[in-house]
Amino acid sequence: MNIYEQQASNKRMTAVIVSVFVFFFLVLGLGFDYFYLNFSPAGGPQMSMNPAGYYEAQRPSGASRVPFGTIISLLVGLGIAGNSLLNGPGMVLRSTMARRAVPVSDKEKQLLNVVEEMATAAGLSVPAAYIVPDPDLNAFATGTGPSNSVIAVTEGLLDSLNREELQGVVAHEMSHIRNYDIRLMTILAGLIGAITLLSDFAGRSMRFGGRGSSYSGSSRSEGKRGGAAMLIFFVIWVVLIMLAPLLSRLLAMAVSRQREFLADASAAELTRNPLSLVAALEKIRAAVMPTVAINNGVAHMCITDPRGSLIEEKAGFAADLLATHPPMEKRILALKMMAYQAGGPQAA
Amino acid sequence: MTILAIVLLCVGAWIVFIFNGLVGLRNQVANAFRQIDVQLKRRHDLIPNLVESVKGEMKFEKETLERVIQARAAAVSAGQGGAPGDIMAKEGMLTQALGRLMAVSENYPNLKANEGVRTLMEELTHTENQIGFSRQFYNDVVTKFNTTQQVFPANMFAAMLGFSPAVLWELPADSPERETPKVDLAV
Numbered sequence: 001m002n003i004y005e006q007q008a009s010n011k012r013m014t015a016v017i018v019s020v021f022v023f024f025f026l027v028l029g030l031g032f033d034y035f036y037l038n039f040s041p042a043g044g045p046q047m048s049m050n051p052a053g054y055y056e057a058q059r060p061s062g063a064s065r066v067p068f069g070t071i072i073s074l075l076v077g078l079g080i081a082g083n084s085l086l087n088g089p090g091m092v093l094r095s096t097m098a099r100r101a102v103p104v105s106d107k108e109k110q111l112l113n114v115v116e117e118m119a120t121a122a123g124l125s126v127p128a129a130y131i132v133p134d135p136d137l138n139a140f141a142t143g144t145g146p147s148n149s150v151i152a153v154t155e156g157l158l159d160s161l162n163r164e165e166l167q168g169v170v171a172h173e174m175s176h177i178r179n180y181d182i183r184l185m186t187i188l189a190g191l192i193g194a195i196t197l198l199s200d201f202a203g204r205s206m207r208f209g210g211r212g213s214s215y216s217g218s219s220r221s222e223g224k225r226g227g228a229a230m231l232i233f234f235v236i237w238v239v240l241i242m243l244a245p246l247l248s249r250l251l252a253m254a255v256s257r258q259r260e261f262l263a264d265a266s267a268a269e270l271t272r273n274p275l276s277l278v279a280a281l282e283k284i285r286a287a288v289m290p291t292v293a294i295n296n297g298v299a300h301m302c303i304t305d306p307r308g309s310l311i312e313e314k315a316g317f318a319a320d321l322l323a324t325h326p327p328m329e330k331r332i333l334a335l336k337m338m339a340y341q342a343g344g345p346q347a348a
Numbered sequence: 349m350t351i352l353a354i355v356l357l358c359v360g361a362w363i364v365f366i367f368n369g370l371v372g373l374r375n376q377v378a379n380a381f382r383q384i385d386v387q388l389k390r391r392h393d394l395i396p397n398l399v400e401s402v403k404g405e406m407k408f409e410k411e412t413l414e415r416v417i418q419a420r421a422a423a424v425s426a427g428q429g430g431a432p433g434d435i436m437a438k439e440g441m442l443t444q445a446l447g448r449l450m451a452v453s454e455n456y457p458n459l460k461a462n463e464g465v466r467t468l469m470e471e472l473t474h475t476e477n478q479i480g481f482s483r484q485f486y487n488d489v490v491t492k493f494n495t496t497q498q499v500f501p502a503n504m505f506a507a508m509l510g511f512s513p514a515v516l517w518e519l520p521a522d523s524p525e526r527e528t529p530k531v532d533l534a535v
Contacts, residue, residue, distance in 0.1 A: 106466060106467075106470065109467075109470060110470055113470065113471075113473075113474040113477075116474070116478070117474065117477045117478055117481050118481075120383070120387070120478055120481040120482050120485060121481035121484055121485055122485070123376075123380065123485045123488075123489070163473065270481075272484065
């Protein structure tokens with residue numbers, strides 16, 4: 001796959017994953033409505049005689065006309081995603097104790113220059129450059145969009161990479177900004193939080209039953225299409241809400257892995273020099289100690305997993321499922337392929 | 349009759365869509381081209397100060413420094429003249445003079461210890477990269493603009509709507525920038 005095909009396939013992947021999240025919220029909310037609030041769009045109104053002596057359409061008692069659970073769950077998802085969009089980038093920078101880069105030392109001047117160059121290459125406004133006080137090699141980008149974005153690198157990275165390698169890393173982060181990954185990742189972090197919150201809430205409400213737990217059946221005898229099928233649906237729903245936080249976390253990691261490949265590809269497109277990023281990634285890979293200043297919540301935004309490089313060395317099923325980043329080996333290989341294709345067979 | 353109207357409406361809407369997209373791209377192309385000018389201007393402004401700050405340390409390379417200053421003066425006057433071919437040639441010579449200055453300074457290890465020289469080298473690298481990347485971005489945008497015009501079925505309407513392909517930035521065949529900078533290692 002060349003750079004452009006990779007971009008296209010990654011974008012499709014992201015659309016799929018975000019719609020899965022929306023589906024999660026819908027299932028959570030609709031299930032809650034159905035099982036607890038007795039909301040059922042299929043069950044028509046009942047005709048019953050009212051005290052005045054004529055028939056009137058009535059809902060089964062206790063049933064709500066509006067799917068409150070669904071609306072609330074979608075609203076909570078939207079609200080938390082919106083909040084993380086407003087406050088997320090600032091929180092990330094505070095949590096890593098990053099400070100603004102100033103052109104006093106050679107290295108920081110170089111970082112500022114390289115960031116400016118990459119902004120020129122991408123045709124974007126220049127992001128703010130920050131420095132994280134940590135000896136490990138890592139970098140991340142955050143913000144809400146290209147005009148309001150931040151690129152942060154660790155002190156260790158600044159010290160051990162040369163200009164070209166730094167350019168590769170900054171180009172990788174600039175690609176996250178250009179592809180709106182930073183926004184997606186910030187929203188995603190909020191959505192995971194919201195899913196966890198809601199599934200916890202739905203799980204705890206289980207003891208105040210609606211359909212699933214009561215056998216009185218006074219007002220719903222007409223809607224009961226066999227208790228066994230209902231029970232199976234209920235069990236599936238309960239299992240789903242218990243697994244939702246875990247599944248959404250796995251999904252976020254899948255998004256993150258896709259985005260890393262895309263960012264690597266775009267970085268190569270920006271610098272027209274995939275091998276400088278390869279050199280940088282190899283140096284980053286060699287530095288196995290974890291990045292202390294960066295906690296797990298920011299892991300999916302970094303150029304490499306801040307928990308040390310142990311999980312990134314595994315290339316099997318577990319790593320495919322549990323890592324925020326693709327294995328370093330695969331990333332380097334993909335970049336070398338690009339260098340080979342760009343240079344033609346005789347150049348490699 | 350209704351079907352025909354609907355089809356015509358769809359085609360009309362699609363043409364409006366294509367037209368607006370092309371207008372946006374055309375403005376991006378114009379902007380990207382101006383960005384190259386901005387970077388060239390920045391280089392002109394930077395050179396006198398930089399050369400002044402390292403004159404003392406690089407006395408023995410007076411000739412190289414003078415060549416840079418001359419090339420800059422030529423480029424600035426070409427810029428005022430406004431002929432694109434001339435500008436390209438003179439800027440090419442300036443790029444070459446700067447490349448030579450950077451290559452020469454690699455020969456003096458003790459120069460690298462000097463802070464002024466280090467700053468100069470970083471600034472020069474930065475400026476040259478800025479020019480290179482702004483050209484690259486210009487070419488990227490032009491490629492997108494041209495491709496949008498040339499793919500089917502937009503190619504049937506693009507010329508009708510008044511769009512023509514933009515020109516990629518490339519070095520003229522006889523540009524001095526095409527030559528490898530020659531560095532005389534004999535001191």
